Amino acid sequence: MTISWDNPGTGGGREARVKGEANTNGDGAAPGPVTVDLRLSVNGRRHPITVDTRETLLDTLRERMDLTGTKKGCDHGQCGACTVLVGGRRVKSCLTLTVTVDDRDITTVEGLSADGVPHPLQAAFIENDALQCGYCTPGQLCSAVGMLAEVADGWPSAVTPGLDGEVDLSKLADEEIRERMSGNLCRCGAYPGIVAAIGQVAR
Amino acid sequence: MRPFAYERVSTARSAVAAAGEGTDAMYLGGGTNLVDLMRLGVVAPGTLVDVTRIAGGVEETPGGGLLIGAEVRNGDLAAHPLVRSRYPMLAEAVLSGASGQIRNMATVGGNLLQRTRCSYFQDVTKPCNKRDPGSGCPARAGDHRNLAIFGHSESCVATHPSDMAVALAALDAVVHVEGADGPRSVPMPGLHRLPGDRPDRDTVLGPGDLVTAVEVPPLPFAARSRYRKVRDRASFSFAVVSVAAALEVSGGVVRDCRIALGAVAHVPWRAEAAEAALRGAPATEERFGLAADAELARARPLPLNRFKVPLVRNVMIRVLADLVEVR
Structure with a gap:
């Protein structure tokens, strides 16, 4: 297990590197797991942790840090249940290798509320009956937080009329919400409530 | 999954050096395709060289083109004001792909080098000449x-x-490519290759070659351009057929045009025959249809995808007609 941070300016571009090398047992057998010591920033706290390079952020959160709010659905990036925020942008934690995000701020559904007060989207999901079984809900919430930030930044979507036009959070249409949230599936079919809840917070 | 060493680099040269030293090294961008393929057992690198921290953005080039860093995320690319205003077809194409989360992860370089979603390629229990050369092709x-x-x-x-x-x-x-012998450039079309008898090779790139940037040359009439994608559901789905087109029309005549088709070939398919048929022709739906026919004369559909021939024709006519109408 190794992690090395070379002296700045001496490595020709490899000066700030995280490096995990194989743990060899010397008998010519298949190489063993490669592990790296990291400090992972999750919901505002830094956690020292040793991870296998193969480990996904989803598994690290759920299996190693007891942050089981983030859900494993398809584990192939297709359902959105594992959505978390990395550097403020929504991503799929099932396709994110933990070793790649040690220098990023990670926010999970457990980090959305503040001082016991639900995030406005959490309150709106309850008010609008935006869930049935609830399994997809943490991913829907993190995705919606990231999506509204994208809209606030003026990002267009595939259904935004005229790419040169302004993207206005206060006029976010249901069609826009549906398109922008298409990376999150809900097998219970709570979509009408989800769209209403997000629209209520946006507008 | 095979254990792999991991190295993060901050320059293209160090990435190439790290890949040269690593065992069975591959470059890691957003990982939206590669990590999935590793989990499926389709690929098994011994080293991952993480190139996402290499600096790069979207810069103007002299003359009005853009230089796009390979590590720019798809979401940032599609939102960029100059991409939206100068090359709307490019912004529309990126926005039509995948989902918001995937676009936030996926890089420009990784998008270009992603592998086919042919179900046999992704299933290691099935033969596939692309994954396992010589094993056969059940898709045919x-x-x-x-x-x-x-x-x-x-x-x-x-x-x-x-x-x-x-x-x-x-x-x-x-x-723009950085390789063991230094930098070079590869034109598009030309990066991707037809399968021939080496379908395991998607592109002309060799081992250790790293895509560092994509340069889009100036094309003023591309400010009026479109990407139209037909798919099996309204969002978050790969194309069944897509058409990218830019049209320069004056006096009712097509002065110049650019047309490419998606989901119809092993490469993004530049419709050169259609373009040749259109240049100098009246900008009418009839001539758009004849241009589509000129391209589709080269098509060799298989029994289950014959529908793509009329679908390409219809979508191409619609896109070109829309471009004339927005003038």
Whole structure:
């Protein structure tokens, strides 16, 4: 297990590197797991942790840090249940290798509320009956937080009329919400409530 | 999954050096395709070189083009004001692909080099000449509904899945590559290759080659351009057929045009025959149809994807007609 941070300016571009090398047992057998010591920033706290390079952020959160709010659905990036925020942008934690995000701020559904007060989207999901079984809900919430930030930044979507036009959070249409949230599936079919809840917070 | 060493680099040269030293090294961008393929057992690198921290953005080039860093995320690319205003087909293509989360992860370089979504390629229990050369191609007699109608071979009928690459092929983009022997450039079309008897090779790049940037040359009339994608559901789905087009019309005559097709070949398919038929022709739906026919004369559809021939024709006519109407 190794992690090395070379002296700045001496490595020709490899000066700030995280490096995990194989743990060899010397008998010519298949190489063993490669592990790296990291400090992972999750919901505002830094956690020292040793991870296998193969480990996904989803598994690290759920299996190693007891942050089981983030859900494993398809584990192939297709359902959105594992959505978390990395550097403020929504991503799929099932396709994110933990070793790649040690220098990023990670926010999970457990980090959305503040001082016991639900995030406005959490309150709106309850008010609008935006869930049935609830399994997809943490991913829907993190995705919606990231999506509204994208809209606030003026990002267009595939259904935004005229790419040169302004993207206005206060006029976010249901069609826009549906398109922008298409990376999150809900097998219970709570979509009408989800769209209403997000629209209520946006507008 | 095979254990792998991991190295993060901050320059293209160090990435190439790290890949040269590593065992069975591959470059890691957003990981949206590569990590999934590793989990499926389709690929098994011994080293991952993480290139996402290499600095790069979207910069203007002299003359009005853009230089796009390979590590720019798809979401940032599609939102960029100069991409939206100068090359709307490129922004539309990126926005039509995948989902918001995937676009936030996926890089420009990784988007270009993503692998086919042919179901046999992704299933290690099935033969596939692309994954396991010489093992055979079940798609030709099996499920090829969404596979190629142009340029396929006995060995492989896979399609390239990227939307972005279709727009870049239409725009004559130039791919900047760093290799063991230094930097070079590869034009699009020309980066991706037809399968022939080597379907395991998606592109002309060699081992250790790293895509560092994509340069889009100036094309003023591309400010009026479109990417139209037909798919099996309204969002978060790969194309069944797509068309990227830019049209320069004056006095009712097509002065110049760029047309490329997606989900029809092993490469983003530049519709050169259609373009040749259109240049100098009246900008009418009848002539748009004749241009589509000129391109589709080269099509060799398979039994389950014959529908793509009229679909390409209809979508191409619609896109070109829309471009005339928005003038």
